[in-house]
Amino acid sequence: MSEEDHASRRDPRERTVKTAGRIVKYSREIYHLESVEEVAMLSMEATPQFIDGHPSPTLAEIRNGELRVLESLRNGVHGGDEPGPLAQRAYETGNVVVCARDGVEIAYRNEDVEVVDPDGCDGCPHGAVSLAAPTIYRDEMGARGAVLVSDWSTLDRLEEFHVKPADYFAEHIATAIVNIRSRERLERARNDLAKRKEMVEVYDRLLRHDLGNDLQVIAGFSDAIATAVEDDDQLAGHAEKIQRTAESAAELIDNVGETVKTLEQEGEPEVRDLEPIVTDVVADVRAKFDDLTVEYDPAAFEYQVYAGDLIDSVFTNILSNAVVHNECPVTVRLRTEEPTPDTVLIGMADDGAGIADEVRDGIFEMGQKGPDSDGTGFGLGLARTLVESYGGAVAVADSEHGGADFRITLERP
Numbered sequence: 001m002s003e004e005d006h007a008s009r010r011d012p013r014e015r016t017v018k019t020a021g022r023i024v025k026y027s028r029e030i031y032h033l034e035s036v037e038e039v040a041m042l043s044m045e046a047t048p049q050f051i052d053g054h055p056s057p058t059l060a061e062i063r064n065g066e067l068r069v070l071e072s073l074r075n076g077v078h079g080g081d082e083p084g085p086l087a088q089r090a091y092e093t094g095n096v097v098v099c100a101r102d103g104v105e106i107a108y109r110n111e112d113v114e115v116v117d118p119d120g121c122d123g124c125p126h127g128a129v130s131l132a133a134p135t136i137y138r139d140e141m142g143a144r145g146a147v148l149v150s151d152w153s154t155l156d157r158l159e160e161f162h163v164k165p166a167d168y169f170a171e172h173i174a175t176a177i178v179n180i181r182s183r184e185r186l187e188r189a190r191n192d193l194a195k196r197k198e199m200v201e202v203y204d205r206l207l208r209h210d211l212g213n214d215l216q217v218i219a220g221f222s223d224a225i226a227t228a229v230e231d232d233d234q235l236a237g238h239a240e241k242i243q244r245t246a247e248s249a250a251e252l253i254d255n256v257g258e259t260v261k262t263l264e265q266e267g268e269p270e271v272r273d274l275e276p277i278v279t280d281v282v283a284d285v286r287a288k289f290d291d292l293t294v295e296y297d298p299a300a301f302e303y304q305v306y307a308g309d310l311i312d313s314v315f316t317n318i319l320s321n322a323v324v325h326n327e328c329p330v331t332v333r334l335r336t337e338e339p340t341p342d343t344v345l346i347g348m349a350d351d352g353a354g355i356a357d358e359v360r361d362g363i364f365e366m367g368q369k370g371p372d373s374d375g376t377g378f379g380l381g382l383a384r385t386l387v388e389s390y391g392g393a394v395a396v397a398d399s400e401h402g403g404a405d406f407r408i409t410l411e412r413p
Contacts, residue, residue, distance in 0.1 A: 139339030
């Protein structure tokens with residue numbers, strides 16, 4: 001054994017650094033892979049090579065809040081299986097979780113490493129030591145990430161150079177998986193947008209042409225009847241109700257038509273600078289509404305996002321709603337967060353009256369509006385449709401300032 005190897009063995013920190021350097025090579029490869037399956041296979045190849053003691057790896061993906069095995073070098077563990085209790089605990093706590101049999105010394109401990117009793121993890125069924133390292137990203141689309149489980153069949157002492165490289169590699173694996181899933185979601189959104197356009201074109205023809213013509217006939221005859229029976233108050237009242245209903249239905253069709261026209265004009269999402277879009281929207285709504293105060297720091301919005309031409313209408317609609325649906329002056333505070341490496345969350349929290357319970361659950365449904373609303377009910381529905389067509393998501397929660405907190409998540413390149 002060389003003098004360098006002897007020195008390395010005497011210094012766990014040095015060995016940790018050297019191992020981390022080797023991980024960089026594999027991490028660069030992982031970020032260029034096209035599929036989650038390729039990431040899983042490379043993880044199986046790399047883990048035993050650079051982590052001391054040649055552990056057998058199992059990789060589980062966190063997706064839609066569920067944990068499933070992607071790949072494993074352990075006998076009896078297959079893709080699609082639920083991982084064992086060690087991986088589940090790592091997912092639930094967010095900590096590195098270690099299970100070791102009697103006689104194994106745990107030489108490295110810190111607040112992010114949890115050592116559990118073997119009886120609590122099926123007695124370390126795969127060897128002397130098992131270690132589960134999670135990386136979890138949470139946003140409006142749920143929990144995403146991965147848990148890398150390393151099993152050593154023989155190991156007398158668990159050191160820093162075992163724990164930290166496994167945790168470090170798990171972070172790179174999870175980030176690569178989340179990025180790939182985001183690209184897949186964006187591609188699905190593009191396909192869904194094309195299908196949605198085809199569907200709304202059919203509805204547009206049906207509603208605006210066929211049904212619209214019928215309503216014009218009804219409205220015309222009801223007007224004629226109302227004129228003919230104006231001396232009979234009861235019949236005149238019935239005719240007037242028919243006419244008002246027909247006119248209301250025609251107005252609804254026009255609103256649907258405008259929504260359809262908007263969707264037809266929207267192109268596929270592309271990379272856009274977020275800050276100038278939001279800055280222009282803020283300037284417009286400030287000029288339009290005297291009772292609206294917007295707290296906004298342009299520097300916090302220096303991101304690039306995937307979005308279409310109508311992304312500004314999403315922000316405008318939410319900001320305008322804050323003042324339109326409140327009788328008193330309203331302040332909206334804009335912010336950004338980074339729930340995952342490939343997304344940005346734009347928060348719009350106001351101090352208004354909040355959202356009525358009777359409309360909260362369906363607030364993003366087309367045509368949904370509150371009992372006192374004079375709007376069409378299509379604004380937030382259209383906002384959701386547009387954001388989802390970009391591969392993003394929109395949600396609403398109670399604001400810490402007393403009103404509503406709209407949260408728009410967009411993909412980043």
